[in-house]
Each structure stands twice: as structure tokens, then as C-alpha cells.
Amino acid sequence: MRIKLTSIMVDDQEKAVRFYTDVLGFVKRKDFPVGEYRWITVTSPEAPSDLELALEPNANPAGKSFQEAMFKQGIPLAAFEVSDLAGEFARLSAKSVVFTQPPTPAGPIMLAVFADTCGNLIQLYQPVIGPA
Amino acid sequence: MLLRHDGFRRLCHARELLAQLDGPQPTIDALAREVGISPYHFIRQFEALFGVTPHQYRIQVRLGRAKQLLATQRRSVTAVCMDVGFSSLGSFSTLFARRFGETPSRYRQRVKAADLVPGCLTLMATSPNRSFREVADREVHDTPENHSRSDACASS
Numbered sequence: 245m246r247i248k249l250t251s252i253m254v255d256d257q258e259k260a261v262r263f264y265t266d267v268l269g270f271v272k273r274k275d276f277p278v279g280e281y282r283w284i285t286v287t288s289p290e291a292p293s294d295l296e297l298a299l300e301p302n303a304n305p306a307g308k309s310f311q312e313a314m315f316k317q318g319i320p321l322a323a324f325e326v327s328d329l330a331g332e333f334a335r336l337s338a339k340s341v342v343f344t345q346p347p348t349p350a351g352p353i354m355l356a357v358f359a360d361t362c363g364n365l366i367q368l369y370q371p372v373i374g375p376a
Numbered sequence: 377m378l379l380r381h382d383g384f385r386r387l388c389h390a391r392e393l394l395a396q397l398d399g400p401q402p403t404i405d406a407l408a409r410e411v412g413i414s415p416y417h418f419i420r421q422f423e424a425l426f427g428v429t430p431h432q433y434r435i436q437v438r439l440g441r442a443k444q445l446l447a448t449q450r451r452s453v454t455a456v457c458m459d460v461g462f463s464s465l466g467s468f469s470t471l472f473a474r475r476f477g478e479t480p481s482r483y484r485q486r487v488k489a490a491d492l493v494p495g496c497l498t499l500m501a502t503s504p505n506r507s508f509r510e511v512a513d514r515e516v517h518d519t520p521e522n523h524s525r526s527d528a529c530a531s532s
Binding site for chain 2: 255256259263280305312315316318337340341342343344346359361362363
């Protein structure tokens, strides 16, 4: 049993694929229609064999409520590891990404939180004492 | 842009106010005043946070509600259009078609024929004979526009 796929709900798939590729820099792996929506996955160019992330429509009202509540409470729905948090903070800030938390030390990691423009907060973290 | 806690809360509150479709609809300027941000910064920060301007967000909410009403209620398209706060059927139809790829009446016809369940993972789990996995395992490099919209799970 392996974990190869996870998903994040987005309020607009077209907007999401642009943000996750053009802004964050992930690479689109799959994109085909499923009913009235699309099955879209992205992976990291740094580690293409890592998890695939599906950008799932939040068309289900229950999902939408959950997503909005978590967002409002400031809780990130995904966390991505980076090797240079300060660099990513500067790079993404220059692309008008909104951070709700600047790079902050938190024990064994440094973390920051930004909005993905699709209804989610995302945490970035950098292990301080080398990779786990 | 770094948005501190207070600014973040104000924008979340504004989003909730924009999503309220019942009763009078405040202008964007009035909303900005209500949450205590200048209209210029309000529009700019809202867009950076949510990916759409406040006006676009309101339209999206209206269209989303309209879609839900069309699928679940028997009210006429015109009544639904008014219910969600549009005053012109023409602009409602145009905006609806632009967002969802078909007119409100076409959507209603189609949704009545198929009991749609949103969410791809749900579809993946319930996908019948037509093998979702087969499609999903294939690396797709061409654009979705090249595929028929009736492909994959839509046939279920």
C-alpha cells in the first residue's frame, strides 16, 4: 500500500491550475474532463515521483462549508516542504501571493502560511536541522 | 503581500457579506466601508486573497446559487435569475454560460437527465463500467477542450 495521491479542494479549477503551475511552479501531470469538471493533478518538478496533488472542485456544499470554515480559522489544508523558506517567501510575495504568516521559527521547522487564491491556506515549512 | 490577522479577518467577513444574497445588496464601496478598508485596498487585497475581485465573487456566488436552484427547484429560469439578484435575464444567461459552458435552460435539462454528484473522488469511487482508472492512468498532454464533454463519467 502506497500513498501516491492526495487532493485539495479548489473553488475554481481553471484558476487553481494557473496558480499551482504559473505561480507555485508545479507541473501539470493530468488534465482531462470528468463530467462537468476536470481531473487535474500536479507534481513538484523537484520530485516528480512524490505525491500527485489533485485539484478537486469544491462543488459539494459540504466541502465548501468545510473549506470556508478552515480558511476563516486560519488553518492550512496542505503543507509543502521547501529548502529555502525565505527565498520562497520573497519569490511568492513578488508574485502578489498573500501571506497570512511570514517565515516564523517553530521548533524543528520554519514555517509560513499563504493563501492559494482558491479558498485554501497553505503552509510552507523548512526543516531547520536537515531533512527528516 | 503580508496580511496580518485583523486584515485577514476583515476580508473573510467581507466574503461572508458578499455571499449573502437575501435582502438588499450593498455596493462594493459600502462593503469596504463596513469592514473598514478603503475601497481601493479592499478590492486589491480581496483579489490577492481570493483570486477574484469582490464583484466577481458576488457574481460567482449568484451563479452558483442559481445553478443549485435550477437543479433542485421547479421555478422558472427567469424566477431563478431574479431570486439570486440579477435584474436582466440576458446578462444572467450570458454570465452563466460563460462560467458553466451552457445556458441555464440547457443546464436544467441536462441535470434532470443525470443525477450529478460533484467531486472527482466521489465519481472515481462510483464510476461504473466506463473505466475511470483507465483514463486516470493515462498521462494526458492535450487540452481538455479536445475531449468530448460527454467523455469519462458523464455517461454514467
